[in-house]
Amino acid sequence: MIRMNDLIRKKRDGLALGADEIRDMIASYTCGDIPDYQMSAMMMAIYFNGMNRDETLALTLAMRDSGDTLDLSGISGIKVDKHSTGGVGDKTSIALAPLVAAAGAKVAKMSGRGLGHTGGTIDKLECFPGFSTELSEKAFIDQVNKTGLAIMGQTKDLAPADKKLYALRDVTATVEQISLIASSVMSKKLACGADGIVLDVKCGSGAFMKDISSARALAREMTEIGKGAGKKMRALITDMDEPLGYAVGNILEVKEAIETLKGKGPEDFTKLCLLLGSRMLMLSGICDDEDKASELLMKKIEDGSALEKLADFVKAQGGDERYVYEPDRFKEAEKVTELKAWDNGYIEKIICDEAGFSSMLLGAGRAKKEDKIDSCAGIVFEKKKGDEVKTGDVIARLYHGSAVGAGASLARLKAAVTIGTDKVPDKKILIDEIE
């Protein structure tokens, strides 16, 4: 039986905990033998004194092993996954997974719904009528072998220690610690069993990491954990200082992902898919050079096979694949309200998280787990950073139900946009890469 107060004292005094101590502590906390008040003290001690790499890896593995782990050995070849730390308009998985699968990669992915400005990947996939993410492990594995990709919802028992600990950190002001964030994210990723993981660490006003130095630190920490657990890892730090693409909101984003697979997507989003996808192909051993991988992915867009792969995937999971080829079938919002330019000039800034809140006010996201999402709601930008505008030009269209007034959302979005007089330097989606 561990003596939790000895461990708390050790961490409080700046000493490192042993891997066995961490494993026992997490197991005892998960089953309720260690009370929240002692774990809160431990989290605060870690918050102030940090953890070294060995401790962080031990914590991650202990949380991974606290519940179900997926055994993907029944899938032939190298399995790759990607994880994004999340942002506004992040529809990447919907386009990226079929894109890399069309190029031969095996994608076995677990995704969540999540709180936030728009739903998670699962909410977006469920915009296809009939689509189900409740797959048995066997059906999931069979589908990856047959189609090259499958996405299932996170099982309730995925890293339960993290679920309990994250809820505790949330109410004890101990979320914002790099080792704790990295171990939390990676415990869930490692439980999903892929051999190679590409991390998309977002940086900017719409991201969890607001500045480049903390984004780099998180990317490094997660990469080291993955390598320590025997995984092939790559991490990109990408821009989230303005919404990704033009669309924010579930059906709106799915339509944009479809357009992207037809080669008609927004430039920043298409570039991001090629950047992440090329790293996934390299981890899969399909390509050994980023440029060649990117060319192969472009070919899969141009010859229509990436779009076809999305349709196969939607159909395999019970969804109506006609929506892939005829996106006008998707339901539309009852009302559209426009944000128009109030001056001549250039869009200097769109405060990204404010744009996200604005879409949430329209019904596109949930503030609480129980909230219902309006899958038609959201925002489509006509103009983004650097674009020239004239007074009266439409900057964005807000989509919403007739019962939801757009006033508060419109005011919030307007306050998030700055129109300046000077041209703005070109933005780059890729900020840095950690190998």
Ligand code: URA
């Ligand atoms: N997301 C997670 O899953 N865990 C954290 O600690 C922070 C963000």
